[in-house]
Amino acid sequence: MTSLYSKELEIAQLAVQRASILTKRVFHEKTKGTVSKDDASPVTIGDFGAQALIISALKHNFPHDEVVAEEEAAELRSNSALRDQIWELVRTTQLDDVAAEGLLGGAIKDAESMLDIIDKGNSKGGRVGRIWTIDPIDGTKGFLRGGQYAVCLALLEDGEVKVGTIGCPNLPVDDSAPLTADIGANATDEEGRGVLFSAVIGQGATSRPLKTGALAEGKSISMKPITEMSNASFCESVEAGHSNQSESARIAQKLGITKPSVRMDSQAKYGSIARGAGDIYLRLPTSKTYQEKIWDHAAGDLIVREAGGQVTDTKGNRLDFGVGRTLATNSGVIAAPKAVHSQVLSVVQEVLGVK
Numbered sequence: 001m002t003s004l005y006s007k008e009l010e011i012a013q014l015a016v017q018r019a020s021i022l023t024k025r026v027f028h029e030k031t032k033g034t035v036s037k038d039d040a041s042p043v044t045i046g047d048f049g050a051q052a053l054i055i056s057a058l059k060h061n062f063p064h065d066e067v068v069a070e071e072e073a074a075e076l077r078s079n080s081a082l083r084d085q086i087w088e089l090v091r092t093t094q095l096d097d098v099a100a101e102g103l104l105g106g107a108i109k110d111a112e113s114m115l116d117i118i119d120k121g122n123s124k125g126g127r128v129g130r131i132w133t134i135d136p137i138d139g140t141k142g143f144l145r146g147g148q149y150a151v152c153l154a155l156l157e158d159g160e161v162k163v164g165t166i167g168c169p170n171l172p173v174d175d176s177a178p179l180t181a182d183i184g185a186n187a188t189d190e191e192g193r194g195v196l197f198s199a200v201i202g203q204g205a206t207s208r209p210l211k212t213g214a215l216a217e218g219k220s221i222s223m224k225p226i227t228e229m230s231n232a233s234f235c236e237s238v239e240a241g242h243s244n245q246s247e248s249a250r251i252a253q254k255l256g257i258t259k260p261s262v263r264m265d266s267q268a269k270y271g272s273i274a275r276g277a278g279d280i281y282l283r284l285p286t287s288k289t290y291q292e293k294i295w296d297h298a299a300g301d302l303i304v305r306e307a308g309g310q311v312t313d314t315k316g317n318r319l320d321f322g323v324g325r326t327l328a329t330n331s332g333v334i335a336a337p338k339a340v341h342s343q344v345l346s347v348v349q350e351v352l353g354v355k
């Protein structure tokens with residue numbers, strides 16, 4: 001393995017795999033330690049634990065890189081019961097392959113170190129240097145209802161996404177399985193679920209089964225060419241507060257799309273269109289003030305583009321990951337195969353009245 005970013009890719013995939021094991025354990029626990037954040041969104045012991053495990057692996061391998069991660073440990077420093085619950089999970093979650101676990105640096109020393117590690121995700125981001133961005137559980141609401149969620153990790157270099165990995169424990173492994181709406185009944189440990197999407201800039205995108213030890217072999221994935229808009233399928237958020245679902249319905253109708261949207265939580269949407277299970281992902285702003293977070297889009301943006309797609313905001317600009325922790329200069333997301341992206345964008349702009 002001598003290709004560019006091969007070490008980063010291997011560590012990212014293994015780190016996401018290990019964190020995914022932790023999230024699945026939490027799903028089966030009776031109490032998920034759910035607390036409400038300042039913005040009223042939920043966070044669980046799974047979010048904190050997964051973030052600790054991923055940052056620990058990154059700091060072991062790339063000690064000088066910065067990290068922009070979603071969660072912070074402040075609440076855990078004053079809530080020792082919650083801290084202990086997370087520590088118990090983190091302490092006892094390993095990959096079941098000794099060599100792979102060794103690559104991630106093994107266990108974290110103690111509960112205090114775990115809190116410090118969680119807080120290493122506090123970089124301001126920006127356009128200079130190597131910055132990893134982590135969403136330890138993307139779609140926490142989906143996670144809680146047994147629907148889709150994703151463990152997301154990307155490497156930015158000078159503001160550009162170079163490596164992206166998304167673990168989706170509840171998506172089918174089969175790349176050609178049709179997209180199904182996220183009704184919250186997808187959580188199962190049966191064979192056939194759990195997929196890891198990855199991409200490296202200039203090297204294409206892959207999917208592989210999400211394992212509990214060494215990495216499974218990957219397959220190249222690509223977006224499906226749309227021959228008839230009437231047969232296209234588009235996906236969007238489950239949450240009406242995250243994306244305007246009445247505008248998306250009007251856009252779909254104007255494009256000639258006849259199928260209803262497939263609603264699913266998290267960056268599972270990016271992975272699903274990248275492998276051709278769906279075609280288009282629309283995320284239409286619901287407020288003028290909400291700024292999308294870089295950890296909600298970085299990995300998906302690269303995976304879709306490396307699979308033959310184009311990703312822009314509603315103004316037609318590429319997502320700019322170099323402005324800080326948020327996509328402050330962008331509004332919404334339009335992801336589609338390259339060949340039809342401009343057609344989709346012009347209908348989006350017509351319906352939204354964007355110049």
Ligand SMILES: Nc1ncnc2c1ncn2[C@@H]1O[C@H](COP(=O)(O)O)[C@@H](O)[C@H]1OP(=O)(O)O
Pocket residue numbers: 041042137138139140141236237238239241242243264265266267286290296
């Ligand atoms: N008002 C909002 N508009 C758009 N996205 C939001 C909004 N509030 C939260 N989000 C984020 O959208 C992501 C979920 O994406 P999706 O809606 O596509 O499933 C979550 O990361 C969620 O943040 P959080 O992690 O804090 O819940």
Ligand SMILES: [Mg+2]
Pocket residue numbers: 041042043070137140
């Ligand atoms: Mg969250």
Ligand SMILES: [Mg+2]
Pocket residue numbers: 135137138139295296
């Ligand atoms: Mg998220």
Ligand SMILES: [Mg+2]
Pocket residue numbers: 047070135136137138139140
């Ligand atoms: Mg999250």
